[in-house]
Amino acid sequence: MxxxxxxxxxxxxxxxxxxxxxxxxxxxxxxxxxxxxxxxxxxxxxxxxxxxxxxxxxxxxxxxxxxxxxxxxxxxxxxxxxxxxxxxxxxxxxxxxxxxxxxxxxxxxxxxxxxxxxxxxxxLVNRIATEPATGSPTRGGIPETTAKRDGKQYVINGRKTFATMASVLDFYIVTTYVEDKEAVGAFLIAKGTPGVRVKHTWNTLGMRGTGSDDVILENVIVPEDSLVEVNRKGKKPTAKGWLLHIPACYIGIAIAARNDAIDFAKKFQPNSLKTPISEVPHIQQKIGEMDLKLMHARYFMYSIADKWDRNPDMREQLGMELAAVKTVVTNSANEVVDLAMRIVGGRGLSKDYRFEQYYRDVRAGLHNPPMDDMVISMLAKHALQ
Structure with a gap:
């Protein structure tokens, strides 16, 4: 099937x-x-x-x-x-x-x-939140990008990093420190607004195709109604089910690696064997391990998603489970890709195959929010309460 x-x-x-x-x-x-x-x-x-x-x-x-x-x-x-x-x-x-x-x-x-x-x-729209000094927004750093009121307008200055799809976005949702509100806020800014420019800085090991360049804002003038969100102090973070798109992506990469590894194993027959390597016990062991890890991760992910959809009133109680899904699934995805590389052997490092790209791309999931250490700490504190 x-x-x-x-x-x-x-x-x-x-x-x-x-x-x-x-x-x-x-x-x-x-x-x-x-x-x-x-x-x-x-x-x-x-x-x-x-x-x-x-x-x-x-x-x-x-x-x-x-x-x-x-x-x-x-x-x-x-x-x-x-x-x-x-x-x-x-x-x-x-x-x-x-x-x-x-x-x-x-x-x-x-x-x-x-x-x-x-x-x-x-x-196309994306949030532009990360900055060189603050790192990931999930760590709680206050943006150095500022919005200063000037009559019925705001003047925005700052620099954003990891702005995924920066060059093709139609709208940017830019987080700033809004001085007159004494709070962090977000402005909706259209592509082409004077003072907004994209600098091609993206040069990473994996996920190169996301084009996550820097967005530089220099004296960007926007109307006051462009301020679409204001985060008041003391506001409790809400559970974000939609962030499960992150583990879904990385498990998809793992499935691609699994499929390619199985296809390779069925076709590759060294002259030392009378059958393709798919008949070799230790190769079958690795294939079985890949599918076990995928089964475990995917059932967990989809069961929590189903729970989220079926129980709207319980969503705020699912924060810990959502975070756990991300950690379990992205780590499982890395393990599956590693097994695929071991099945293929040295050819997995060749640019003639996609395995080395899967290997590089899947590791990026470890650095998407929430980070493993935050999830483990959350689980520990909950257990000790």
């Missing part, structure tokens, strides 16, 4: 997965270009737009598909089999759209206009 059939429960879900598969087959062919340029391929974006992928998590009244968390993970996992960098990138967009619509974080008038434009024009 196809490994993806395990968690498909309806015809609608099958159609969604088929959509993701169609896109995956196309973006897969541009991985080499993305690796060379360390940029998000524009043609990948066109493929996503052609399938109306960018509005999947919008409510139906705006022209979206209103995907549940479970369905969101299904499509993201399948897309990542084609290219993890593309899946992770668009996952941020879709997750943010889902959070904004479900959490009603913005004024209705602003979100209505924004959502309609996203659906009709298939526009």
């Amino acid at each position: 196809d490994i993806f059939e395990t968690f498909i429960k309806s015809d609608d879900q099958r159609l969604l997965v088929e959509k993701a598969k169609r896109i995956a087959e196309k973006v897969k062919n541009r991985v080499e270009i993305a690796e060379e340029t360390a940029a998000f391929p524009v043609d990948n974006l066109q493929d996503l737009k052609a399938e109306n992928y960018l509005s999947l998590t919008l409510p139906k009244n705006y022209g979206g598909e209103d995907l549940s968390l479970y369905d969101f993970l299904l499509v993201q996992e399948r897309l990542a089999v084609g290219d993890g960098a593309t899946a992770l990138s668009v996952g941020w967009h879709l997750g943010i759209i889902k959070e904004l619509s479900e959490g009603q974080l913005w004024a209705d008038s602003i979100f209505d206009s924004f959502a309609k434009e996203v659906a009709s024009k298939q526009l």
Whole structure:
């Protein structure tokens, strides 16, 4: 049975997965270009737009598909089999759209206009939060990017790093320290706004195709209603189910490595053997271990997603389980890719195969939030209460 059939429960879900598969087959062919340029391929974006992928998590009244968390993970996992960098990138967009619509974080008038434009024009947005001095926003650092009020406008200055898809975004949701509010806030800024520029700085080992460059803001003037969020002191963090798009992406990469390793094992027959290496016991052992790890990780991930969808009133109690899913799944994904590399042997390091890319890309998951140490500390404190 196809490994993806395990968690498909309806015809609608099958159609969604088929959509993701169609896109995956196309973006897969541009991985080499993305690796060379360390940029998000524009043609990948066109493929996503052609399938109306960018509005999947919008409510139906705006022209979206209103995907549940479970369905969101299904499509993201399948897309990542084609290219993890593309899946992770668009996952941020879709997750943010889902959070904004479900959490009603913005004024209705602003979100209505924004959502309609996203659906009709298939526009792309991402949060731009990380900075050189503060590191990951999840660590609690105050942004050095500032917003100073000037009459009915704000003037924004700062520099953001790890701005995924920076060069192709239509909107930036920029976190700043808002001086007159004495609080951290977020501004919705359109591409092309004077003073906003992207500097190509992305040069990493893995996930090169996310194009996570720096965004520099120099005396950017925006109207006061561009301030769409203000984080008041003492506000308790909320559980964010949509962040499960991160482990879904990395387990998709692991599935791709698993599939390629099995295909290699079935075809490769050294002259020292009378059969392909798929008949060798220690190779079968590694294949079995890969599937056991995938089964464990995927059942955990999808069970928590299903719990999130079925019990809206319990969502704020799922923070610990959501964090645990990320840790378990991303670590399992790394282990699966490592096993795939061991099956293939030295050829896994060759640029003629994708194994070395899977190996580099999957490690990035260890550095996406929440970090392992924070999750383990949270679990320990809960156990000791």
